[in-house]
Amino acid sequence: MEQKTKLRAEDGKQEYTITRDFDLPVDLLFKAFTESDLLEQWMGTKVLKLESKKHGSYELETKDPQGKVMFRANGTIHELIPDRKIIRTFEMENAPVGVQLEVYEFESVSDGTSKLWMHVIYESVEKRDQVMKFGLVQGINWAHNRLQDVLNNLKK
Amino acid sequence: MNLRRDVFQAIADPTRRTILLLVATQSLTAGAIASNFDTARPTVSKHLQILTECELLEQEQNGREIYYHINATRMKEVADFLEPFRQLWDDRFNKLESIMKNYKPKK
Numbered sequence: 708m709e710q711k712t713k714l715r716a717e718d719g720k721q722e723y724t725i726t727r728d729f730d731l732p733v734d735l736l737f738k739a740f741t742e743s744d745l746l747e748q749w750m751g752t753k754v755l756k757l758e759s760k761k762h763g764s765y766e767l768e769t770k771d772p773q774g775k776v777m778f779r780a781n782g783t784i785h786e787l788i789p790d791r792k793i794i795r796t797f798e799m800e801n802a803p804v805g806v807q808l809e810v811y812e813f814e815s816v817s818d819g820t821s822k823l824w825m826h827v828i829y830e831s832v833e834k835r836d837q838v839m840k841f842g843l844v845q846g847i848n849w850a851h852n853r854l855q856d857v858l859n860n861l862k863k
Numbered sequence: 864m865n866l867r868r869d870v871f872q873a874i875a876d877p878t879r880r881t882i883l884l885l886v887a888t889q890s891l892t893a894g895a896i897a898s899n900f901d902t903a904r905p906t907v908s909k910h911l912q913i914l915t916e917c918e919l920l921e922q923e924q925n926g927r928e929i930y931y932h933i934n935a936t937r938m939k940e941v942a943d944f945l946e947p948f949r950q951l952w953d954d955r956f957n958k959l960e961s962i963m964k965n966y967k968p969k970k
Contacts, residue, residue, distance in 0.1 A: 712953035716945055725949075727956050735963045745966070749959035839948045
């Protein structure tokens with residue numbers, strides 16, 4: 708079966724690209740990246756600040772149920788063209804992986820479908836590999852946190 | 864059913880990881896594998912079934928015996944960090960898609 712999300716990360720390169728086809732009109736896809744309440748839902752992290760405009764900045768944070776900060780990240784938006792393009796930096800705080808440059812290109816395929824092209828560039832090959840390995844662990848932790856939330860709610 | 868996620872659940876279990884190590888170098892029967900564990904034979908069978916279902920192990924009929932051996936391609940895929948990373952983004956984007964399909968603009 709054709710994969711909807713494709714990853715290309717060659718050995719020895721400090722970048723990766725992800726392409727994804729969506730059953731969504733391009734404006735809805737774009738909105739999911741620029742409105743904090745929507746971004747929160749699909750990224751599974753709190754959005755403390757999101758100024759969706761050129762020279763704007765953003766801050767993300769995830770806390771565990773005890774209020775301990777598990778993840779913090781921030782960045783600056785360098786370019787934002789509605790329904791077309793976002794260029795931004797992303798920096799995970801307290802993680803030795805530096806700043807990554809992210810280019811998102813949005814494309815309308817038909818009335819109800821669209822395509823996202825995501826290009827992420829790191830300071831070095833090592834940092835890219837570290838993030839990709841860490842990203843996996845983080846994803847699992849977040850899933851566990853959500854599971855824990857559900858269980859806690861059931862107990863109440 | 865998410866087959867790929869099940870693969871990671873499968874290798875999260877210590878007994879199943881040991882089984883994979885045992886058959887990494889040679890094909891073994893269920894009995895030979897079970898003899899390495901103190902646990903009951905049906906428990907080991909259950910682990911073998913799970914590993915076979917998520918295609919980490921392959922069965923091979925040899926006379927009256929069934930031999931288990933490792934699916935090298937599948938194992939490589941799992942050991943590789945690229946596939947989990949892709950899966951992470953795939954999950955996120957699936958979520959994005961379902962959230963936005965139900966999206967109603969605020970007045």
